[in-house]
Amino acid sequence: MAEQVYWDDVDVGDEIPTLRKNCSTQQLVVWAGASGDFYQIHYDEGFAKNTGLDGIIVHGALKNAFLGQLLHDWVAPAGRVRKFGCSYRGMDYPNQDITCRGVVTKKYIDGSNHLVDLEIWTENPSGQKTSPGSGTVTLPARG
Amino acid sequence: MAESVVTDAMKAQIGVEGPETVSEVTSTGCRLFARAVGHTDAIFYDREAARARGYRDIVAPPGFLGSAVFRPGERSDGGAHPQAGTPYRRILNGGTTYEYFEPVCAGDIVRSRSKVTEFQERQGSIGSMLITFRETSFVREDGTLVAKMYGSLISY
Numbered sequence: 001m002a003e004q005v006y007w008d009d010v011d012v013g014d015e016i017p018t019l020r021k022n023c024s025t026q027q028l029v030v031w032a033g034a035s036g037d038f039y040q041i042h043y044d045e046g047f048a049k050n051t052g053l054d055g056i057i058v059h060g061a062l063k064n065a066f067l068g069q070l071l072h073d074w075v076a077p078a079g080r081v082r083k084f085g086c087s088y089r090g091m092d093y094p095n096q097d098i099t100c101r102g103v104v105t106k107k108y109i110d111g112s113n114h115l116v117d118l119e120i121w122t123e124n125p126s127g128q129k130t131s132p133g134s135g136t137v138t139l140p141a142r143g
Numbered sequence: 144m145a146e147s148v149v150t151d152a153m154k155a156q157i158g159v160e161g162p163e164t165v166s167e168v169t170s171t172g173c174r175l176f177a178r179a180v181g182h183t184d185a186i187f188y189d190r191e192a193a194r195a196r197g198y199r200d201i202v203a204p205p206g207f208l209g210s211a212v213f214r215p216g217e218r219s220d221g222g223a224h225p226q227a228g229t230p231y232r233r234i235l236n237g238g239t240t241y242e243y244f245e246p247v248c249a250g251d252i253v254r255s256r257s258k259v260t261e262f263q264e265r266q267g268s269i270g271s272m273l274i275t276f277r278e279t280s281f282v283r284e285d286g287t288l289v290a291k292m293y294g295s296l297i298s299y
Contacts, residue, residue, distance in 0.1 A: 027179065027181070030178060030179040031179040031180075033175060033179070034172075034176040034178070034179040034180075034207075035176070035179070035211070036210065036211025060238070060239075061206065061236075062180070064206060064238075064239055065176075065179075065205065065206040065207075066180060066181075068180070068204065068205025068206045068241070069180055069181065069182055069204070071205065072182070072184065072205055073183075073184070076184055077184075077196055080243070080246070081205050081243065082242065082243055083240065083241065083242040083243070084205060084241060085238060085239055085240025085241060085293065086238055086239075086240075087237060087238035087295075088235070088237060131238075133238070133240070
């Protein structure tokens with residue numbers, strides 16, 4: 001895990017470290033069990049094609065959880081993810097890169113909390129934002 | 144724009160909380176969720192690692208608020224379909240946002256209730272659609288509001 005990021009050292013416009021994912025169909029099955037979403041379009045190719053899809057697609061909620069990890073890994077160990085979410089805009093497929101990215105849009109103090117807002121999203125191999133969203137985290141402040 | 148499909152019965156649902164769901168945040172559930180996502184931080188897998196970082200127990204990874212509860216013979220989506228009574232028959236999950244007020248840890252029992260907060264009608268690339276915005280509140284056994292989930296369902 002990377003070194004602690006401090007609120008003082010963050011600027012609006014900063015891009016946070018990228019998290020790259022590439023799901024096997026096995027990972028989608030693990031996610032199905034973990035989330036309770038057993039819809040067959042996420043692991044049964046024949047079923048997915050019968051519904052008109054090109055093939056198995058990655059769960060939108062899994063991509064959202066990837067964005068949760070993107071933020072957690074950035075703020076850990078002392079920071080916390082306060083809020084995060086995304087729209088399920090485009091489909092992603094197993095065995096293709098899903099790149100999770102984030103850019104700082106605001107930094108502010110609320111009481112004793114040092115907060116940062118970010119624009120976050122997942123990108124497919126063509127660079128299209130398939131899950132655009134936003135997040136809020138707390139970070140420790142220096143001294 | 145076509146005529147509104149939002150009926151008086153639907154409008155009457157706005158703000159009305161549905162039935163309570165009780166779910167458990169177990170260490171096994173946290174670990175499985177963390178593994179499915181690919182988390183590498185030990186606080187999602189190991190109690191001692193979590194305690195060393197000031198948490199009560201293994202931490203629920205972002206997006207995890209308890210294992211889904213399955214009951215034979217019941218729908219797993221827990222409730223009335225918002226598009227009932229409209230011409231739309233297909234549904235898409237538009238997106239989800241999680242807001243945490245307190246850390247959620249293994250051992251917590253959370254009680255949740257959902258309500259519709261708004262209906263919006265739009266013309267989109269897939270034709271006319273109805274977007275139902277929902278909000279779910281998660282309350283720990285000691286009465287503390289620990290998280291909210293905001294979601295949208297697209298009927299088309």
